[in-house]
Amino acid sequence: MDVVTLILQILVVLLSVVLILLVLLHKGRGGGVSDMFGGGVTSSMSSSGSAQRLLTRVTVTTAVLWGATIVAIGLIARLSLEF
Template sequence: MVYVLAFLHTIFSIALIGLILLHSGKGGGLSSSLGGGMGSTFSGTTIMEKNLTRLTLIVVALFGVSTVALIFLS
């Protein structure tokens, strides 16, 4: 059980690193090269950026849950 949870924790951490790198910073980031910088709405963010933020928050929650579970199981 601990090994499966540790594997999932590793997958979540790699996914989190990738998602954070996709976010646009002050200079545009990687998401602008993938089409995220095109056609922003009045709020200044695109639908792609909002969905990327939601997905990042979901992965952060899963990462946190797996961290707490690993603490209690080990």
């Protein structure tokens, strides 16, 4: 169980970094805190709608995998305490 837990912990770290990068790649919608610091300038040519949809799907999939990995680590920890 220790090897599986270690592998899952490494996977959580990798998925966390990937998830942060994916969220930072998303196009801002405006009206948020970023507008106060000059981030409110938008360009209609920045990316296409299909690219944004793909990026959203990849981000959601990564977030679901991240959550499932954390739940798996918790279940393994609980099972190892019972034995």
